[in-house]
Structures are given as C-alpha cells and as structure tokens.
Amino acid sequence: MNVGEHDLARKTAFLIISNFDKSYRWFSRITRGAQQRFEQGLWKETQSASKERITIYEQSLSDAVAEIYQLTDVHKMEDTFWSEMKKVYTRLLEGHPQFELAETFYNSVIGRIFKHRKIDNCVMFVLPSRCYLPGQDRQKVIHSFDVTTTVRQMYESIFRVYRYNVPFEDYQRDLDNLETALRKRLTREQLASVTAVEILQPTFFRGKAAYIIGRICMPDETLPFVIPLRINDQHALFVDALLTDRKDLSVVFGFARSYFMADTQYPAELAAFLQELLPNKKHFELYMALGHYKHGKTVFYRNFLQHLDQSDDHFEAAPGIRGLVMMVFHLPSYGVVFKIIKDEFAESKKITREHVKDRYRLVKMSDRVGRMADTHEYVNFRLPLSRLSPELISELEATCASSLVFTEDELIIRHLYIERKMTPLNLFLEQETDENKIKNAINELGLCIKQIALANIFPGDMLHKNFGITRHGRVIFYDYDEICLMSERNFRSLPQSDDPYAIDTMSVAPNDVFPEQFEHFIVGKKPFKQLLKTLHGDIMSPDYWKNVQQITARGEVQNFTPYNPAMRFERK
Incomplete structure (x- = not known):
C-alpha cells in the first residue's frame, strides 16, 4: 500500500469513529433526558x-457512509486498503469507553458498503478486537453503600444518592415498606452477614416507571436488589416494591419489553454487572435491553457461531402449525427461531411482502408492554449447509426460494427475522394436563390481547397459534402481519343471524371487525372457549373495543407492572 492509500485509510477510519462518537452523544442526550x-x-x-432513539443508529450510519463515498471511490479500493483501515480503527479504539459499540458501528459501515457480502475478519470485527474483562471499570458504574449501619440508615443513604426532582408521596412509609420487605426476605443472620450493597449508578427508566438496580452480597449468595419507583396522579413519587428474586428481575428485563434508558459511558461494564445478576440471560439480550439493539445483534451472531461450533444438531422446521406468511425454523439446541417471509401467501392474506416488513417495523417502534416479542432483522445471514436437514432445505426451497442463495457449503438467507423461542400456545394447551396451568395460560392470553390493545395495537389475527408461552408462564404475541393501530378498525355488532358465519355474505368493509365472532376463532376446544369467556368475556363485545379506542385516541399511556402484583406495597 502506498503512502496516499495509507493516509486515506487513516482518514476514513477517523471519519467512522467520529460519526460513531457523534451518534453516541445523541443517544446519551436522549437517554439522560429520561429522568x-x-x-x-x-x-x-x-x-x-x-x-427517536431507535432511529439514531440508521441515521448516523447513513451519514457516515455518505461521507465515505464523498471521500473516495470505495469500490476501486483493494482488500489491503480495508484491512489497513481496520488496523487503524483498532488503534483508535484503545481506551475507548464504548469500544464494543464502535466495533459494531464499523461493521455496519462495511456491511452497508458491501451489501453484507464481505463478512471477513480481515476487514470487519467478526471477532471482537479484544477480550473485555468484567470488573475493570466496575467502580465507574456502581455506588457502594455502608453495610455496617442499620437497614433503615442504608435506605436513607441510598435516597441521598438517588434523588429526583419530585416530592415523595410518603417518604417515611416507603422506608418502612422497604425495611419490612428486606427483613422478610433475609433472616437476621443473613442481614448480619451482608458484605456489600452495590447499586448501578444510572437509574433505569422505562415507560412510567424507574428502577434502582443493584445487588446484596453475602458470603454464600448474591441477591438482586431492585427498587421500582412510580409517580402518582398527584405527581408525587412512591416506592412500588422491593425485588430480590432473579425470576422477577428476569421478567423486568424480558424480551417483550421496550428498551430501558440508563445513561452510562461504560456499557460493557453495565452489561457485565447485569449478566452477574441474571446469569440465565444471554449477553446480547442485556445489550438490547439497554437500547443497544444493533450491538446486541453483533453479540448474538458471535454467540451463535460459538454455539454452532459446540453443537451438532440440525436445523429443522419449528414445531407448530405452519404459518401462512412466514416460514419458521430453529436449531433445537438454541433458544431462537428464524423467520423468513414466504414468496407467496395464502389467498386469505391480502397483503404484500413490504406490508409485512412495515408491520415488524411498527412493533419495533411501539411500546411492546411485555406482550410482543422483539424481533431482529438480518440480511445475508449464513448457515452451514451441513447443519440443515434435507427436509428443511426442501421446505425452504418450496416456500421462500427468492430469499435463498446456495453456495458450495453455505445457505445465505437474503432477509430474515430472529426471535426468542417460545412454546406455541396451541401446543401448550394440547399437551398440558395441569388445570391451574391451563387456566393461567388462558387468562394470560386474554391479558395479552387487552394490553396490546391498550398500547394502541390491534393484534388482528388472534388465533392462539400466533401466541407463545414463556417458561415463566407469560403469554406473548409474535405474529405481526395483520396488526394495525386501533384507530384503523371499525368494531361493529354482529348482525342477527342463526348462522355465526353468515357475516361473510353481508355488507362488510375491509376494516370492519366483529368481536362477537372472536369466541369461534381465538381458541378451539369448547372448554378453552368457555374459560376465555369466563375470564375475559368483555373482549367479545364491540363496546369494549370502542372504549379502548377512546383511551388510545386520547393518547393515554398505560403502565403494566412487569413483576408479580403481589410484590407491590400497600399505599394507604
């Protein structure tokens, strides 16, 4: 490489890091405003x-790529240029507090320029530039509190650090509640053995709640220590609960929740601390929960490659009824499903491929209220042919051939979505024999439909096969091709007829919906239908949906507590 090309590589690398830094300042400014x-x-x-924060990445990426095209004719540059540019960029990352996010931004630039056809560690960070050792920046992201004092004094010291420009509804009552809750959770001996109370410096804001998140360290165990905060109707602050169970915290960080706003300059250390609190969460899920969904995709891909190296099972069609719009498959040993838009839809689906993509974007930009699975979009995703079952290859070729490119040893999927794996609700109800679990699932189904509606999303196709159930027993919606805003549907009473299907022969506009028909479609078996009517019969009334339309039209923002309501403190 000559001197001129070396200088150009240096300028281009500096241009990329400058655009990343600008992007992160923008991200941080919005995040700081959450308080x-x-x-x-x-x-x-x-x-x-x-x-707005979700849109930052694409805007910043487009700006960086446009500037690079102005700087040089990228497609005339040899591989040595890109390799040299990566080396220069790697040096720029030394000591950078967001080095891992900056690597992903660099990958996105290269991916945009080469349309994701140049996945090579010589020119991209397929592997990270360095191994990050958790703990090296720990003191920059936590506050430690004195554990030699009384429990109440510890709480008082916490609220001297975590201060908000709003009065408490009843500060002494909240201290009493917090102290009582901790003493119920820990024995006197455990309290005496506490070695440290460490709390992450940023407050975690999401929706209408804020969370102070940390941990209690004892010789034999470490517990989450989470204080959820809310604002009442009189605009006063109150403590809603104390969470010390990993299961509760796991649901708070669930994949069907919107992203937190937690301001930090050290995201790797923040994610590492959360990983210690939630060892069952994948590292990429925690980055996504913090709003760094693009880097979460990078971490996922690295984790996925590692899993492929350590496993030998084959990809196969996902269990459940085949979808009319998506071809869904999975690797049995891995916790996600892969979804490809089919080439042709069933006659009943009067939609286009672009419409489907638009619906997935709508969910990404909406408050998912813990009821709609987050999905992650990939282009030119590569799978080893040796790991695909012949049956799956045949089904993929029959349903979505236009999205597939076969090489000698790989399948390249031009466009797909990745989503957390769940048990399809229809399969769960077919196989489950515990009546309490069945009742919980049906109740959860009704709650899921209602909460999505209050988030201003009409689910559209509400067949129970389009819902999944998590290991915590929570029902999540995951089929988005027929969703729309609540205002886009006209909820009508069913005209009187002896035939519940006679509506097909009557005058019906494309946006008409008849809730009284829902009981025939949402769940199949008669006992399930009756249970749903008993628990949530109101969703089968047009008046219910019209009322929700009025609520969403007023722009009322709902709050759905992401932990067991029984954990909430009484407020007299």
Whole structure:
C-alpha cells in the first residue's frame, strides 16, 4: 500500500469513529433526558424519545457512509486498503469507553458498503478486537453503600444518592415498606452477614416507571436488589416494591419489553454487572435491553457461531402449525427461531411482502408492554449447509426460494427475522394436563390481547397459534402481519343471524371487525372457549373495543407492572 492509500485509510477510519462518537452523544442526550421526563410525568414525550432513539443508529450510519463515498471511490479500493483501515480503527479504539459499540458501528459501515457480502475478519470485527474483562471499570458504574449501619440508615443513604426532582408521596412509609420487605426476605443472620450493597449508578427508566438496580452480597449468595419507583396522579413519587428474586428481575428485563434508558459511558461494564445478576440471560439480550439493539445483534451472531461450533444438531422446521406468511425454523439446541417471509401467501392474506416488513417495523417502534416479542432483522445471514436437514432445505426451497442463495457449503438467507423461542400456545394447551396451568395460560392470553390493545395495537389475527408461552408462564404475541393501530378498525355488532358465519355474505368493509365472532376463532376446544369467556368475556363485545379506542385516541399511556402484583406495597 502506498503512502496516499495509507493516509486515506487513516482518514476514513477517523471519519467512522467520529460519526460513531457523534451518534453516541445523541443517544446519551436522549437517554439522560429520561429522568426529567419521568419527574414531570411527560409520558407521551417518553414514548416519542424511545422512538427517536431507535432511529439514531440508521441515521448516523447513513451519514457516515455518505461521507465515505464523498471521500473516495470505495469500490476501486483493494482488500489491503480495508484491512489497513481496520488496523487503524483498532488503534483508535484503545481506551475507548464504548469500544464494543464502535466495533459494531464499523461493521455496519462495511456491511452497508458491501451489501453484507464481505463478512471477513480481515476487514470487519467478526471477532471482537479484544477480550473485555468484567470488573475493570466496575467502580465507574456502581455506588457502594455502608453495610455496617442499620437497614433503615442504608435506605436513607441510598435516597441521598438517588434523588429526583419530585416530592415523595410518603417518604417515611416507603422506608418502612422497604425495611419490612428486606427483613422478610433475609433472616437476621443473613442481614448480619451482608458484605456489600452495590447499586448501578444510572437509574433505569422505562415507560412510567424507574428502577434502582443493584445487588446484596453475602458470603454464600448474591441477591438482586431492585427498587421500582412510580409517580402518582398527584405527581408525587412512591416506592412500588422491593425485588430480590432473579425470576422477577428476569421478567423486568424480558424480551417483550421496550428498551430501558440508563445513561452510562461504560456499557460493557453495565452489561457485565447485569449478566452477574441474571446469569440465565444471554449477553446480547442485556445489550438490547439497554437500547443497544444493533450491538446486541453483533453479540448474538458471535454467540451463535460459538454455539454452532459446540453443537451438532440440525436445523429443522419449528414445531407448530405452519404459518401462512412466514416460514419458521430453529436449531433445537438454541433458544431462537428464524423467520423468513414466504414468496407467496395464502389467498386469505391480502397483503404484500413490504406490508409485512412495515408491520415488524411498527412493533419495533411501539411500546411492546411485555406482550410482543422483539424481533431482529438480518440480511445475508449464513448457515452451514451441513447443519440443515434435507427436509428443511426442501421446505425452504418450496416456500421462500427468492430469499435463498446456495453456495458450495453455505445457505445465505437474503432477509430474515430472529426471535426468542417460545412454546406455541396451541401446543401448550394440547399437551398440558395441569388445570391451574391451563387456566393461567388462558387468562394470560386474554391479558395479552387487552394490553396490546391498550398500547394502541390491534393484534388482528388472534388465533392462539400466533401466541407463545414463556417458561415463566407469560403469554406473548409474535405474529405481526395483520396488526394495525386501533384507530384503523371499525368494531361493529354482529348482525342477527342463526348462522355465526353468515357475516361473510353481508355488507362488510375491509376494516370492519366483529368481536362477537372472536369466541369461534381465538381458541378451539369448547372448554378453552368457555374459560376465555369466563375470564375475559368483555373482549367479545364491540363496546369494549370502542372504549379502548377512546383511551388510545386520547393518547393515554398505560403502565403494566412487569413483576408479580403481589410484590407491590400497600399505599394507604
């Protein structure tokens, strides 16, 4: 490489890191504003800020690529140029507090330039530039509190550090509640053995709640220590609960929740601390929960490659009824499903491929209220042919051939979505024999439909096969091709007829919905139908849906507690 090309590589690398730094400042500015929005109860602005923050990455990426094209004719540059540029960029990352996010931004630039056809560690960070050792920046992300004092004094010291520009509803009552809750959770001996209380410096804001997140360390165990905060209707602050169970915290960080706003300059250390609290969460899920969904995709891909090396099972069609729009498959030993838009849809689906993509974007930008699975979009995703069963290859070729490119040893999928694996609700109900679990699942199904609607999303196709159930027994919706905003449907009473299907012969507009028909379609077996009607019969009334339309039209932002309501403190 000559001197001119070396200088150009240096300029280009500096241009990319400068655009990343600018992007992260923008991301941080919106994130920092979360506290003021919480304090002032600006819930609509909170939703708008969440949407804006999601758009930052693509805008910053487009700006960086445009500047590179102005700087040089990229397609005339040899591989040595890109390899040299990566070396220069790697040196720029030394000591960078967000080095891992900057690597992903660099990968996105290269991917955009080469349309994701050049996945090579010589020119991209397929592997990270260095191994990050958790703990090296720990003191930059936590506050430690004195454990030699009384429990109440410890709480008082916490609230001297975590201060909000809004008065408490009843500060002494909240201290009493917190102290009582901790003493119920820990024995006197355990309290005496506590060696440290460490709390992450940023407050975690999401929706209409804020969370102080940390841990209690004892010689034999470490417990989560989470204080959820809310604002009441009189605009006063109150402590809602104390969470010390990993299961509760896992649900708070669930994959069907919107992203947190937690301001930090050290995201790797923040994610590492959370990983210690939630060892069953994948590292990429924690980055996504913090709003770094693009880097979460990078971490996922690395984790996925590692899993392929350590396993030998084959990809196969996912269990459950085949979808009319998506071809879904999975690797049995791995916790995600892969979804490809089919080439042709069934006659009943009057939609296009672009419409399906638009619906997935709508969910990404919406408050998913813990009821809609987060999905992650990939292009030119590569799978080893040796790991695909012949039956799956045949089904993929029959349903979505236009999305497939076969090489000698790989299948390249031009466009796909990846989503957390769940048990399809229809399969769960077919196989489950415990009546309490069945009742919980049906109740959860009704709650899921209602909460999605209050988030201003009409689920559309509400057949129970389009819902999944998690290991915590929570029902999540995951079929988005027929969703729309609540205002886009006209909920009508069913005209009187002896035939419940006679509506097909009557005058019906494309946006008409007849809730009284839902009982015939949502669940199949008669006992399940009756149970759903008993628990959530109101969703089969047009008046219910019209009322929800009025709520969403007023722009009322809902809050759905992401932990067991029994954990909530009484507030007299």
